[in-house]
Each structure stands twice: as C-alpha cells, then as structure tokens.
Amino acid sequence: MTMTGSDCGRFSRRDFTRILWAGGAASVVSARALAAVSQVSVPPAPAVPDEAYWNSVRSQFLMPADTTVLCAANLCPTPAPVIQALLDATRDIDKDPGAENRRKWGEGREATRRILAEFLHAAPEEIVITRNTSEGNNIVSSGVDLKPGDEVLLFADNHPSVNTAFQEKAKRFGFTIRRVDLAEMHPGPEYYLDAFQSAIGPNTRLLAVTHVTASVGDLMPVKEICRMARVRGILTLVDGAQSFGVLNIDLADMQPDFYTGSAHKWPCGPKEFGVLYINKKSESRLWPSIISLYGGAVGASRRFEAMGQRDEAGFVAFGEALKLQNKIGRRAIEARGRELAQRFIEGLRQIMGVRVWTHPRADRSAAIVTFLPGRTDPAKLAAALYENDHIVTNARGSGVRGGIRLSPHFYVLHAEVDRTLAAIRKYMTSL
Ligand SMILES: Cc1ncc(COP(=O)(O)O)c(C=O)c1O
Numbered sequence: 001m002t003m004t005g006s007d008c009g010r011f012s013r014r015d016f017t018r019i020l021w022a023g024g025a026a027s028v029v030s031a032r033a034l035a036a037v038s039q040v041s042v043p044p045a046p047a048v049p050d051e052a053y054w055n056s057v058r059s060q061f062l063m064p065a066d067t068t069v070l071c072a073a074n075l076c077p078t079p080a081p082v083i084q085a086l087l088d089a090t091r092d093i094d095k096d097p098g099a100e101n102r103r104k105w106g107e108g109r110e111a112t113r114r115i116l117a118e119f120l121h122a123a124p125e126e127i128v129i130t131r132n133t134s135e136g137n138n139i140v141s142s143g144v145d146l147k148p149g150d151e152v153l154l155f156a157d158n159h160p161s162v163n164t165a166f167q168e169k170a171k172r173f174g175f176t177i178r179r180v181d182l183a184e185m186h187p188g189p190e191y192y193l194d195a196f197q198s199a200i201g202p203n204t205r206l207l208a209v210t211h212v213t214a215s216v217g218d219l220m221p222v223k224e225i226c227r228m229a230r231v232r233g234i235l236t237l238v239d240g241a242q243s244f245g246v247l248n249i250d251l252a253d254m255q256p257d258f259y260t261g262s263a264h265k266w267p268c269g270p271k272e273f274g275v276l277y278i279n280k281k282s283e284s285r286l287w288p289s290i291i292s293l294y295g296g297a298v299g300a301s302r303r304f305e306a307m308g309q310r311d312e313a314g315f316v317a318f319g320e321a322l323k324l325q326n327k328i329g330r331r332a333i334e335a336r337g338r339e340l341a342q343r344f345i346e347g348l349r350q351i352m353g354v355r356v357w358t359h360p361r362a363d364r365s366a367a368i369v370t371f372l373p374g375r376t377d378p379a380k381l382a383a384a385l386y387e388n389d390h391i392v393t394n395a396r397g398s399g400v401r402g403g404i405r406l407s408p409h410f411y412v413l414h415a416e417v418d419r420t421l422a423a424i425r426k427y428m429t430s431l
Pocket of ligand 1 (some may be wrong): 262
C-alpha cells in the first residue's frame with residue numbers, strides 16, 4: 001500500500017510534532033515515519049523467478065506495456081513507489097519549509113547513507129552522497145594532491161568525467177598521464193590486469209578504471225587491478241556508473257580507494273543523486289573541492305558532502321530505490337540483467353551482418369550489449385525502433401565498437417527482447 005500525500009501529511013504532523021519535543025527519541029520516531037512514507041508492494045524474487053514475477057516488478061514502473069526501455073546505461077525509469085516517496089517528502093517540505101520541519105528529512109538522508117553503506121558493503125563513514133558519478137569522479141581528480149613529476153594511469157575507454165577531467169587538471173597541476181589501451185573485443189581479465197601492471201611506472205600515483213564500460217559493456221577486473229595497485233601504494237578510482245545498481249557490488253572485497261555511481265542509472269533512483277565511496281584509509285589523501293555548509297553527519301560526509309542546500313526529498317527517494325532493489329534481491333537483479341543481455345547476444349548473432357562487440361562471457365561483460373547492424377546506419381535504426389515500435393536504445397556512432405547499445409534491466413521482459421530482435425531484423429533489410 002502506498003500512502004497518499006494527505007495520509008503522509010497527517011502522519012507527519014502528529015509524529016513529527018512529537019519529534020520536536022521528544023528530544024532523544026526523535027530518531028526512533030522519525031525512522032518509523034520515514035519507513036511509512038512509501039511501502040513497496042513487490043515481493044522478493046523466488047529462487048527461480050519466472051516471467052510472471054518479472055512482470056509484477058515491471059508493473060511498479062510507469063512505462064506503458066508497448067514501450068520497451070533499453071537505455072539503462074544512460075538513464076533508468078524510477079518506479080512508482082520511489083516517485084511517491086519523492087512527492088510525499090517534497091509536499092511535506094513545501095508545506096512547511098522551516099528548519100524545524102525539515103529536521104526529520106536530515107535523518108532520512110542519514111538513513112539513506114546507512115542503506116547505501118550496506119548496499120555497497122562499506123561503512124556509513126565512507127559514503128558521500130553526491131549529485132552524480134561525474135561529481136564523484138571530479139572530487140577525486142581535483143582532490144588528490146598531484147604535482148609535476150606524478151603520473152596518473154587512465155584506461156582509454158573511461159568516461160570523459162574521468163579522462164577529460166584528468167587531462168584538464170594535468171594542464172593546471174603539471175602531472176602527466178599515461179593510458180592503457182583497449183582491445184577491440186575483451187581479451188579476458190588477465191589481459192587487462194597485465195596491461196595495467198605493465199603501464200605502471202615509478203611515478204604512478206593514481207589509476208582510474210571503469211568497472212563496466214559505457215561503450216560496449218566490457219567488465220574490467222577491478223578487484224585484481226585494485227589489489228595490484230594497492231601493494232604498490234597507488235590510489236585507485238573505480239567508476240561504477242555502469243555497475244552500481246545492477247552488479248551485486250562488494251566494496252569490502254574490491255577494496256578500491258574511491259568508487260563512484262549515479263542514482264538515476266541502474267539503481268532507478270531520483271535524478272541528480274549519486275554516491276562517492278571514500279575508503280577510510282584514503283580519506284586523508286583527498287582535499288574537498290566544494291566547501292560550504294550542511295555536510296553529512298558522519299565520517300567523510302562531514303567534509304565532502306557540505307555542498308550547501310540540497311534536495312532533502314531526493315535523499316530519501318534514493319534510499320527508497322535501494323530498498324526496492326534489496327527487497328527484490330540483489331543477486332536476482334544481477335542474474336536477470338545478465339540473462340537479458342545473453343538473450344540479446346544470442347539473438348543478434350543469428351541476424352545476418354550483425355557484429356556484436358560485447359563478449360558473452362560472464363567475466364567480460366554484464367548487462368550492456370553493443371552491436372553494429374551491418375551496413376545499416378545505427379542512428380537511423382535507433383530512430384526507427386523508437387518512432388515505430390517505442391523501443392528506446394542508444395545509437396553510438398558507426399565505426400569499430402560503435403552501433404546500437406542495448407542496456408536491459410530488471411523491468412524488461414523476454415517478450416520485449418524478442419520483439420526488439422524481430423524489429424532489428426526487419427529494419428536491417430528495409431532501411
Ligand atoms: C562509465 C560512466 N561514468 C560516468 C558517467 C557519468 O554519469 P552521470 O552523468 O550520471 O554523472 C557515465 C554516464 O553515462 C558513464 O557511463
């Protein structure tokens with residue numbers, strides 16, 4: 001059951017008036033109030049979830065039945081209970097924007113930090129709630145003290161929020177950059193571990209690598225790369241924009257110094273929220289880039305989250321999105337994304353002329369599939385899929401590793417994969 005705005009308002013006034021006068025009991029009461037803001041009705045995934053189960057998950061989203069959304073790598077839809085939580089909190093704040101009324105939403109922000117910490121297998125003290133992956137990446141590239149003589153190692157297929165940002169900062173701070181090239185098809189985790197290891201020099205201070213690349217969905221051996229860097233005293237930034245919210249991330253196991261992600265991608269959370277994980281051991285190596293009021297309550301968030309006024313409702317909605325994923329089951333979500341991607345790869349391979357750039361092996365890819373549709377212009381194909389069939393994809397140039405990117409997530413059904421494949425086949429002969 002989802003509470004209506006007025007239910008929420010009634011609940012809020014009664015309980016939250018108590019918060020104001022109850023002193024020490026405040027956090028207990030407000031936690032109960034926040035839990036009631038939205039209740040997710042989807043049940044946990046059974047051991048072997050069938051299409052009927054995933055259909056019930058899809059019904060939590062607003063997409064009409066004839067709209068197939070395959071652009072998770074760009075932006076994910078937000079499910080109805082999370083939108084409701086966002087609206088309820090926004091309404092409450094706008095009814096009474098006084099600091100006294102908003103205090104409880106500050107507790108909501110800390111509750112989201114705890115959920116995030118558990119979600120990523122980290123401590124709340126290591127979690128900074130940012131606006132997006134770009135901001136987290138830039139907090140790191142601006143915040144590590146890099147000087148002339150220092151070297152930064154970048155993977156060639158990183159996002160501009162990593163590579164262009166480091167290039168620009170190298171001009172200002174005088175450090176140098178070395179790159180690890182990418183292979184056309186993922187040659188295996190050992191290849192990339194070796195490539196990073198060979199590129200490290202005596203002056204390498206930091207390396208930045210994308211967990212799952214946005215281009216074709218290459219899965220990088222980040223745990224092994226972080227371990228190799230750690231023993232050499234080199235800091236690691238793992239860009240998790242394409243892994244957070246789809247892979248079952250365990251930062252205690254991966255042990256990067258920094259990891260970043262966005263709420264509005266695979267976690268299906270509110271727009272303009274993200275996470276920056278700062279390993280406790282590495283916090284002292286980072287300077288804050290934005291210094292203002294209203295930091296978080298614990299650990300790194302005190303220094304790195306003091307960015308001035310934020311959207312308190314969005315913090316809470318971010319937590320609700322993560323709760324929905326926890327409720328379904330993180331392993332089930334990862335397995336579903338991978339299974340949908342495999343279904344695409346197998347289907348695409350049967351279409352004459354298609355070149356799939358994404359390696360099908362589980363240690364080389366996750367839930368992103370990019371393919372070149374023979375001689376068909378990818379932009380025209382994407383437009384035809386969208387305009388005629390309401391299938392949302394991303395066109396990404398037309399050369400090597402270019403084409404159409406499909407990024408299915410747990411709200412996509414087998415029938416939608418099959419109708420997409422049929423439409424691709426049709427347009428490849430008719431466009
Ligand atoms: C690998 C990677 N890093 C960073 C980003 C930037 O994400 P945001 O726009 O949410 O900051 C993206 C966006 O697609 C991405 O794919």
